[in-house]
Amino acid sequence: MAHLLDHSSMQLKDKNVTSGWERFLSMLVAFGNAVLAFFRSLVPKSDYMPKLFSPSAPTYFTARRRDPATIITNKWAAVDAGANFDEIDDKTALAIAENRATETVSIRSFVEARCPTMKKEYVPTWWLRNGHANTVYCIMGDFTNKDVVNYQRSLLRMPDGGTIGLDFTPPSWERTVDPKMPIIVILHGLSGGSFESYIRDILSTACAPREEGGLGYRACVMNFRGCAGIPLTSAQLYSGCYLDDLRATLLYLRQEYPEAPLLGMGFSLGANLLLKYVEVEGENCRLRSATVLGCPWDLCLNSNQLENRWFYRNVYAKALGGNLVYLLKMHLPTLAKLAPTNATPHIQQILKMRAPTLKDFDHHVTCHMGGRGADFPIASGMDYYRISSGHDQVHRIKIPFLALNASDDPIVAEIPYADIARSTHVVQLVTDFGGHLGWFEGGRQKDERFGRGFHHPPMRWVRKPVLEWLQATGEDLIAEEFDKLGNKSGSESLKPKLRRAVRGDGPAVDREGEWYYEEGRPEVGFKFLVRAKKAVPKPMM
Incomplete structure (x- = not known):
């Protein structure tokens, strides 16, 4: 007792x-x-309202309507097929009526009608009310147990011997996804990977089943060479201007999922790479749409800001450079086994530097190991930034393209408003707050899941407009107008023309698999290596 x-x-x-x-x-x-x-x-109320910038002379395209009258019509169409009117929700009505009424829209009207969050306030978390705070919390916050996403990894060998990793979600053992469902193709930021919280924040909902409130889509995160546990198997890393790895990834996805729309999404450096791809490819782009978050736009201006301001240089530039040096050191044992290249003395130089900045690393390493072909090696870091920048070429984009930036982003010095106005397919959303890939809001509600007496951490506001965009471009765009761009060889199938390698033609066919190249582009190819049978482990870094 x-x-x-x-x-x-x-x-x-x-x-x-x-x-x-x-x-x-x-x-x-x-x-x-x-x-x-x-x-x-x-703060004036207008400062919380996102600002939308669009082309002054846009191209018009066809999209399916999504107004209430159309939804009701779709419900009655389902009733005619034997369904109960009261049991059909709006999402089901939209999904079952492929012959919805269509309308001709510009990129701005398309966004305004289908992405209502872009016309609502974004109020940042009260203790994250500037770009530095948002950016630092994005890096230092603990998101380990939030938005958990399981991946299944596939490895592709590139023609030069390098390796990239494709992380798919949901894994095949979790559930089966309709092969016609859209695939979100994601490019991560500098030295990142599929584990990044800003990626999981979106995919946790985008790839959840529809009955659980998700979109039911499939996603593929392209992990760059040497990142996220991908082995470095050649003397080449990645950069913001080398596109052949992305081309090979899209070639592989189009072969594996010929009927699935491909929706591109990039973050920070990945945003820059995606921007360059859709600009260079133009009407040959394999994506139906693209969206970029925290796109750096003009890398030369960004570098000047990072290098010439004391705080930026000692906080951001050195932190970014340090991350890249850490990544390089992880692969030194592999590089030591390879034949010396023109990058070898530069690697030795960067390793001797006490606290190299991002520009230091790019000058010594990226300029020599960031790619191959006519552009490489590059003479200097500033030349690399000039080649990689895409701010002045947005007029070449021929697919619906959404860019999201925060005006207080400490990494992005300038947004190219004038160039966007001269484009035809680009719409730019700008918030006054958000930092670099932050956009946190809330953080006041109590939630026992995070511990007794603890309060719910901030959530990312940007998830909502991005999900609206993905659903709109994945389901409302008339496929023939954009899917055909990257498939000019024929209209019967979206499957690309591939050419099998023969002995003496580039990398030899071996016992592990076969090489495939895009017809007419011998530099773009892949060999499928392996698909994991268990979830991708979390990275050590």
Whole structure:
């Protein structure tokens, strides 16, 4: 009995302590809300409204309507097929009516009608109200157990002997996805990978089943050479201007999923690479649409800002350079086994530097190991930035293209508004807050899942407009207008023309598999290596 009483008193004591702790947190949150309300009163309401910029002379294209009248019509069409009107939700009605009414739209009207979040306020978390805070929290915040996404990895060998990793979700053992469902093709940021929180934040919903509130899509994250546990099997890394690895990835996806629309998405450096791809490919682009978040646009201006301001140089430039040096050091044992190249003395030089900046690394390493072909090696870091920048070529984009930037992004010095106005398919969404890949909001609601007395961490606002865009371009665009661009060889199938390699023609056919090249492009090819049978392990870095 005494033991039970002692146990009861301990429970009561714990409860009292917990209540006091929760009262303290509640008071702290109340104070924070009061401070937030005060600061909100000082900021004009228009500063919370995202701003949309679009072409002055846009191209018009055809899309399926999605207004309420169309939904009701689709419901009655389902009733005619034997369904119960009251049991059909709007999402089902949209999915079952492939012959929905169509309309001719510009890129701006397409976005405004289908992405309502872009016309609503974005109010940042009260303690993340500037670009530096948003950016640092994106890096330092603990998102380990948030938006958990399982991947199944496939490896592709490139013609030069390099290897890239494609992480697919959902894995084949979780559920089967209709082969016609859209595939989100994702390019991560500098030294990142599929594990990044900004990627999982979107894919956790985009690739969830529709009955659970998701889009039901498939996604493929292209992990760059040497990133996210991908072995370095050649003396080439990655860069913001080398496109053949991305071309090979899209070639492989089009072969494996010939009926699935491919929706491109890039973050930071991956955004720059995706931008360059859709510009260079033009009407040969294999993507139906593309969206970029935190796109750096003009890399020369960004570098000048990072190098010439004391705070930016010592915080951002050195942190980015340090991450790349760390990645390089991970692969030094592999590089030591390869034949010396013109990059070897530059690698030795960068390893001797005490705290190299991003520009230092790009000058010594990326300019020599970031690709092959006519552009490489590149003379200097600034020449590399000039070649990689795509801000002045957006007029070459021929597919629906959405860019999202925050005006307080410390990494992006300038957004090319004038060039976007001269484009035909590009729409730019700009928020006054958000930093670099942050866009956090909320963070006040209590949630017991994150621990007793803890309050829900900030969520990313940007997930909502991106999901609306993905659904709109994946389901409402008339496929023939954009899917045909990358398939000029024929209209019967979206499957690309591939040419099998023969002995003496580039890399030899061997026992592990066969090489495939895009017809007319001998530099673009792949060999499928392996597909994992278990989830991709979390990276050590």
